[in-house]
Amino acid sequence: xxxxxxxxxIKVQDLGADPPAPFAGEVWYNNSSGDLKYFAIQPAxxxxxxxxxxxxxxxxxxxxxxxxxxxxxxxIPSAASTSExxxxxxxxxxxxxxxxxxxxxxxxxQTAALTISGKLVPPGLQSVLCExxxxxSWTAGxxxxxxRKYIAGCGLQTAALAFGGNVPPSTxxxExxxxxSWTAGxxxxxxxxxxxxxxxQTAxxxxxxTGNTSAxExxxxxAWTAGGSLNTGRRSLxxxxxQTAxxxxxxxxxxxxxxxxxGTAWTATxxxxxxxxxxxxxxxQTAxxxIGGQGDTAATEEFSGGGPATLTVGTD
Amino acid sequence: MAKTYQYCVAENxxxxxxxxxxxxxxxxxxxxxxxxxxxxxxxxxxxxxAKVAGxxxxxxxxxxxVNAEVTTAQNAWDADNVDGETAEQKEERxxxxxxxITLEE
Numbered sequence: 001x002x003x004x005x006x007x008x009x010i011k012v013q014d015l016g017a018d019p020p021a022p023f024a025g026e027v028w029y030n031n032s033s034g035d036l037k038y039f040a041i042q043p044a045x046x047x048x049x050x051x052x053x054x055x056x057x058x059x060x061x062x063x064x065x066x067x068x069x070x071x072x073x074x075x076i077p078s079a080a081s082t083s084e085x086x087x088x089x090x091x092x093x094x095x096x097x098x099x100x101x102x103x104x105x106x107x108x109x110q111t112a113a114l115t116i117s118g119k120l121v122p123p124g125l126q127s128v129l130c131e132x133x134x135x136x137s138w139t140a141g142x143x144x145x146x147x148r149k150y151i152a153g154c155g156l157q158t159a160a161l162a163f164g165g166n167v168p169p170s171t172x173x174x175e176x177x178x179x180x181s182w183t184a185g186x187x188x189x190x191x192x193x194x195x196x197x198x199x200x201q202t203a204x205x206x207x208x209x210t211g212n213t214s215a216x217e218x219x220x221x222x223a224w225t226a227g228g229s230l231n232t233g234r235r236s237l238x239x240x241x242x243q244t245a246x247x248x249x250x251x252x253x254x255x256x257x258x259x260x261x262x263g264t265a266w267t268a269t270x271x272x273x274x275x276x277x278x279x280x281x282x283x284x285q286t287a288x289x290x291i292g293g294q295g296d297t298a299a300t301e302e303f304s305g306g307g308p309a310t311l312t313v314g315t316d
Numbered sequence: 317m318a319k320t321y322q323y324c325v326a327e328n329x330x331x332x333x334x335x336x337x338x339x340x341x342x343x344x345x346x347x348x349x350x351x352x353x354x355x356x357x358x359x360x361x362x363x364x365x366a367k368v369a370g371x372x373x374x375x376x377x378x379x380x381x382v383n384a385e386v387t388t389a390q391n392a393w394d395a396d397n398v399d400g401e402t403a404e405q406k407e408e409r410x411x412x413x414x415x416x417i418t419l420e421e
Contacts, residue, residue, distance in 0.1 A: 043340040273339060
């Protein structure tokens, strides 16, 4: 049987600590921890996250993969006026919203979130109402000029962007929030609903939507311009990340397909383990979160963008 | 013909059910009824089924479970009506009617 030295021409290093800048394929024994370790380029992959306390779809999400918040959605009434907080492992109940709604959008963080428009359920009519979260309770935010459902949003609670949606009909309208009031922004190039959003108020990203479009638009704080096209057109999808490092996942027609955006083009990456739509997204391109979805699912999936990592033989 | 996939039933308990290493090694597909598809004749697929204490099913058994779940969801969707509502309005209100699913061999 060959040993490591015969194969590589060198012995496995015996080190007191992990090397500061290992190269791909490097193997060493850490005599402090007693672990045989190696450095490898990990592929992108989705893994199971903690299950929601309340299965939900047509909801919204914000925050990061380890500090996320999910709010609103269907079924009614269990999901519509509730929120949940995620710590990277477990979902726990958050504050109760004043308005039961679904098909809205969200922005911000787990401790400073904003839920944007959507439709009140019942009666199912689009609403101008928004609510702000401080990590424990929801309070009224400024009203949008135009309420709409199937809308997308991004940014922060004090610098949010809301765009598209259905008034009806589908709209190009964009509105910007400063933490107290909404003002008109630049119009999308095409009227669209059921889209996803990512980024910030001054560097926003809109992608997918009505008609299972592959279209992407980029916002610079005043105007939208065309971006690269998704490889797989879809609507009612999840989104995360930024304008130059975006992530699109899931959507109708019930797919798990995931794509990464670099500011110019979308490229396919690892698919979700369970295809779904009417889901919510949070996080970044390298640490994304897919939350709930159709079929009243409580399942969450966590995306790792992969890349170089130190791993331990026998456990990783 | 050799089969490409194998199926099992396992309840997704959340974190750790499928981890990143498992997901990078094999392709998982989840279906209604806690039915999971993993590659056949694959060590990593077999190890994962053992880890989650999955109940292995033939493709036909798995298809029957999925069909039952989809039919239940379709019946619930069909029965959820509001007087005077159009088909379009209904789809807006509760989403699309769950579609039939055909598992692969």
